[in-house]
Amino acid sequence: xxxxxxxxxxxxxxxxxxxxxxxxxxxxxxxxxxxxxxxxxxxxxxxxxxxxxxxxxxxxxxxxxxxxxxxxxxxxxxxxxx
Amino acid sequence: xxxxxxxxxxxxxxxxxxxxxxxxxxxxxxxxxxxxxxxxxxxxxxxxxxxxxxxxxxxxxxxxxxxxxxxxxxxxxxxxxx
Numbered sequence: 393x394x395x396x397x398x399x400x401x402x403x404x405x406x407x408x409x410x411x412x413x414x415x416x417x418x419x420x421x422x423x424x425x426x427x428x429x430x431x432x433x434x435x436x437x438x439x440x441x442x443x444x445x446x447x448x449x450x451x452x453x454x455x456x457x458x459x460x461x462x463x464x465x466x467x468x469x470x471x472x473x474x
Numbered sequence: 475x476x477x478x479x480x481x482x483x484x485x486x487x488x489x490x491x492x493x494x495x496x497x498x499x500x501x502x503x504x505x506x507x508x509x510x511x512x513x514x515x516x517x518x519x520x521x522x523x524x525x526x527x528x529x530x531x532x533x534x535x536x537x538x539x540x541x542x543x544x545x546x547x548x549x550x551x552x553x554x555x556x
Contacts, residue, residue, distance in 0.1 A: 398515050402523065404547075413516075413540065422535055424521040424528075433480050433515040439506040446506075453504055 393440050395450050396469040400431035405463045434458060446470060475520050477532050478551040482513035487545045516540060528552060530545060
């Protein structure tokens, strides 16, 4: 089964990479851009298992390794049995 | 309006960061993990405009700056009028 984890910087946390992209887009002539924030998108291929169990495992993985919970939020999405 | 861009490495392109995370998850005792691939998740806040027009602009932004189209794929998602 496949899991997708979206990791974003918490509101209020400075995002210099996003600011740089935003500024550069402005310079390239894209006037409509107001702000850019850059996060991570993680695809995890896991052994098939119970959905609830998988979600618990994924939460642990995020809290322990993938996400810096001090400055980042995350959202887990699970595609059952692919 | 808000746009979300998901950037992923093309199939076949090596992902050392993903491999490192995958290996580390294994060492932490998460046995079910088969593979991990890490991409980018970009949130772009834009001036309100026609959806079709916005999508065209976003495609240009991706091709010109945000995405390395040689090794990366991308998908654009648009939330109309937020």
